[in-house]
Each structure stands twice: as structure tokens, then as C-alpha cells.
Amino acid sequence: MTQYDVAVLGAGPAGAIAAALLARAGHSVVFVDPDPRQGDRIGETLPAFAADLLERHALPGPLSSDAHLPIRGVVSDWGGMRTQDDALMRPGGPDWRLDRGLFDASLRAAATDAGASSVIAKVNAVTRKPDGWCIATDAGVCLRARRVVDATGRRGILSRSLGGARRQQSRQVAIWAVGDPVGTKIAATSRTLIQDGVDGWWYGAILPSRRPVAAFHTTTGQATQMRRDPAEWHRSLAKAAVLAEHLPTALLSGAELKFTDATGEACTKAAGDGWVACGDAAIAFDPLASQGLLNAVRTGIAAADVAAGRVTPAQYCAEMDRVWDHYVRHHASLMARRALA
Incomplete structure (x- = not known):
């Protein structure tokens, strides 16, 4: 039976990024997802900073294809105030409107090109063993791995199974x-x-x-x-x-x-001994923040560092707590401005 260094659960942007970076670093990696090719998805705005992160890590991003388009700016009416901004005035340049199917597929391809194995299957259970983890799939196979990256979105398959709670805003x-x-x-x-x-x-x-x-x-x-x-x-x-x-x-x-x-939520513990959560499994933002894909990119990169031993679980958890606290304060200020209108 093959024993991998890392099993990545989920092949969305966060999981694919973690798999690609770990495989490039010489780790044996398998990523598991029941349906990596999805239809229409809400969430196609990539902030300029995320595009820069992808480029710095030699990962496919908006400059990799003409199918992705720059966003000129925002027209909004919030709290009774109509505003219009122009991306040309931003120091970091424009955000991007992605072809999500192409973007997600390109990141999965980067992972497999780096040497990661792909398994199309549903994860039924994840259990800890003396030498790592067993990932039981609906194909009746137990994939063995020393460490696990939970990139299963809001389901947070692994973090929830370990007893992790979720901090939630009002349901949306x-x-x-x-x-x-x-x-x-x-x-x-x-x-x-x-x-x-x-x-x-x-x-x-x-x-x-x-x-x-x-x-x-x-x-x-x-x-x-x-x-x-x-x-x-x-x-x-x-x-x-x-x-x-x-x-x-x-x-x-x-x-x-x-x-x-679309509820803003975060797991109370995003990493532990032999595992780490990334993407929406770690923090899921209210879409108003337009930070979902930035979060996927940042936490996918960071999860690879945790799985490779370059960052400790405690350091990663502390960073996730800081990100969540900042988001909650910013979200509250937006809602207050709307309530005053």
C-alpha cells in the first residue's frame, strides 16, 4: 500500500495550490476530490494581491490566459451613498474576473505537473493511525498519508471530525x-x-x-x-x-x-498535529468582503508551509485568528454604515 507524505482533501484552489507547492518541494502528494470539475460557481473575483501571490509562486493566475479579464472598478450604492471607483487609481492595479472553471483546472494541472497524484473519490472518513492517517474513500480504498490538508470547504471534514467548532456570524x-x-x-x-x-x-x-x-x-x-x-x-x-x-x-x-x-464562519482550530485546514475549511468570508479567492490562495500557500514543517500549527492558528478578528471588525463597520442610512 502506498504511503504518501501528504494527502490533500479537496481539489479547489486552496487544495490544488497546497498540493502543487508540496509536490514541487519533493513531497509525495495525493489530492482527493469527488468532482473536481464543477459547473457554474459563484465567486470569481480575484483581488490584485492574490494575483501577485500566484505569480510570485509561479502558479497559474489571471495573466496565464486571456480568458480572465481585469475589473475596471466598482459601482456601488451602500448606505444611501452612490460611489464609483476606478481600478486604474489603485497602486496594486485591477482585480480580476476569472473564468472559474479554467482557473481551477489550471491549478489542478499545476499540481499534477509537479508530481501530485489525483484520486477522484468521495472521502468517507479520516482516522488517525500510529504512522499517520487513513483516508477511507467511497471506492473502498484507504489512502495512507503522514499528514493531511483539509481543503473540503465549509464542510471541514477533518477539522470537524476532530471536534473543531465553527465560529459563525448570522446565517446568510x-x-x-x-x-x-x-x-x-x-x-x-x-x-x-x-x-x-x-x-x-x-x-x-x-x-x-x-x-x-x-x-x-x-x-x-x-x-x-x-x-x-x-x-x-x-x-x-x-x-x-x-x-x-x-x-x-x-x-x-x-x-x-x-x-x-454565504455565512461568515471560521474553525476555532485550523491546524494541529499532522493536519492543517485551508480555504473555506479554515475561514469562509461573507462574499461582501470579496476575499474568498484571496483567502484560498493565501491559506493554500500557508498550509503547504505547515505540512512541510516550515510553519508550526500554533503559528498558523494564531494567524487565522488575526485574519478572522480583522474581518469581523471590518464587516461590522460596513453593516453599521448601512444601518445608519
């Missing part, structure tokens, strides 16, 4: 849809659109595929109502002035609504 659901392709160029195509409202807030953009995407972030109660009556989502979208002004909302009229947990 993203209700989103992707529309038909845009036929003509639209002035706001390269901008991000943000609009707050009574029961939540809206995000809108044009994807690199030239399809409009709109997402409403709201309470579980309002989400339940919109699940029962999808027309309510469309009525609310029509009232979001910024999106209605800049987005071809008619192209979303026949789109299927999708529901995704």
Missing part, C-alpha cells in the same frame, strides 16, 4: 443565477456592481463568458420565501437600481436560481 444565503450571453458590449461589463437593500444586498457582474450573474445575499427566512416564490427574487432585482441600470437583467429572466451558504 446567496441566491444567484447566471443569465444568457450578452450580445452587445455594455458600459459596466468590466465593473462590479453592489447594491444594498432592506432584506439583504445584491452583487452583479458580467462573467468572462459574457453571461450576466446576479446574487442576492439575505437571511435564511427570506431565502426560504424566494425558494417558494422565485419571482420574488426577480422583483427584488428589478428594485436594485445599480444592477437594473448597468446589468442586462432581462437575460436572467429564465435562469435557474441557485442557493449557496
Whole structure:
């Protein structure tokens, strides 16, 4: 039976980055995921700093393909204040609108090119053994590894199984849809659109595929109502002035609504003896922060350092706590500004 140095659970950006860096450093790595090729995904904004991190670590990023597009700026109406910023004025340059399917696939390819093995399977259980870990899959196979990286998203398969709790903000659901392709160029195509409202807030953009995407972030109660009556989502979208002004909302009229947990949360312990969590398994942000992919990149790189013994679990946990505390303070200030409007 093959014993790997590291098993990475999950093949999203954080897991693929950790697998690629560890394999490049000479570790034997296997990454496990039941369905690495997913369809439409909400979360395609890559901050400029994350793009710089990828480039510095010779990992594929927005400059690797013309399919990824720079974001010109943001048009927002938050707390009754309409603002518009221009990315050309930012010292770090523009953020990026990614083709998520291509981006994720390129990171997985970087991991396999570096020598990591890929197993398409569902993880049923992870148990500690005297010489490491056993990762039991639905294929009836036990993958053996000395260390484990938990990149299983909000499920946090390993961290939860070890008794780790989750710190959570108020529950929030993203209700989103992707529309038909845009036929003509639209002035706001390269901008991000943000609009707050009574029961939540809206995000809108044009994807690199030239399809409009709109997402409403709201309470579980309002989400339940919109699940029962999808027309309510469309009525609310029509009232979001910024999106209605800049987005071809008619192209979303026949789109299927999708529901995704968007609660800000973090595990209370992100690493321990022989394991480390990264990406959403460590910290999952409210999408308003637009930090999901930056978090995936940063924690994927950091998780590789922990698994390789360059950073201690205690140091990593302390850093995750600092990131979470900073996020909570920033989020509270945004919500307070909205409440005062």
C-alpha cells in the first residue's frame, strides 16, 4: 500500500495550490476530490494581491490566459451613498474576473505537473493511525498519508471530525443565477456592481463568458420565501437600481436560481498535529468582503508551509485568528454604515 507524505482533501484552489507547492518541494502528494470539475460557481473575483501571490509562486493566475479579464472598478450604492471607483487609481492595479472553471483546472494541472497524484473519490472518513492517517474513500480504498490538508470547504471534514467548532456570524444565503450571453458590449461589463437593500444586498457582474450573474445575499427566512416564490427574487432585482441600470437583467429572466451558504464562519482550530485546514475549511468570508479567492490562495500557500514543517500549527492558528478578528471588525463597520442610512 502506498504511503504518501501528504494527502490533500479537496481539489479547489486552496487544495490544488497546497498540493502543487508540496509536490514541487519533493513531497509525495495525493489530492482527493469527488468532482473536481464543477459547473457554474459563484465567486470569481480575484483581488490584485492574490494575483501577485500566484505569480510570485509561479502558479497559474489571471495573466496565464486571456480568458480572465481585469475589473475596471466598482459601482456601488451602500448606505444611501452612490460611489464609483476606478481600478486604474489603485497602486496594486485591477482585480480580476476569472473564468472559474479554467482557473481551477489550471491549478489542478499545476499540481499534477509537479508530481501530485489525483484520486477522484468521495472521502468517507479520516482516522488517525500510529504512522499517520487513513483516508477511507467511497471506492473502498484507504489512502495512507503522514499528514493531511483539509481543503473540503465549509464542510471541514477533518477539522470537524476532530471536534473543531465553527465560529459563525448570522446565517446568510446567496441566491444567484447566471443569465444568457450578452450580445452587445455594455458600459459596466468590466465593473462590479453592489447594491444594498432592506432584506439583504445584491452583487452583479458580467462573467468572462459574457453571461450576466446576479446574487442576492439575505437571511435564511427570506431565502426560504424566494425558494417558494422565485419571482420574488426577480422583483427584488428589478428594485436594485445599480444592477437594473448597468446589468442586462432581462437575460436572467429564465435562469435557474441557485442557493449557496454565504455565512461568515471560521474553525476555532485550523491546524494541529499532522493536519492543517485551508480555504473555506479554515475561514469562509461573507462574499461582501470579496476575499474568498484571496483567502484560498493565501491559506493554500500557508498550509503547504505547515505540512512541510516550515510553519508550526500554533503559528498558523494564531494567524487565522488575526485574519478572522480583522474581518469581523471590518464587516461590522460596513453593516453599521448601512444601518445608519
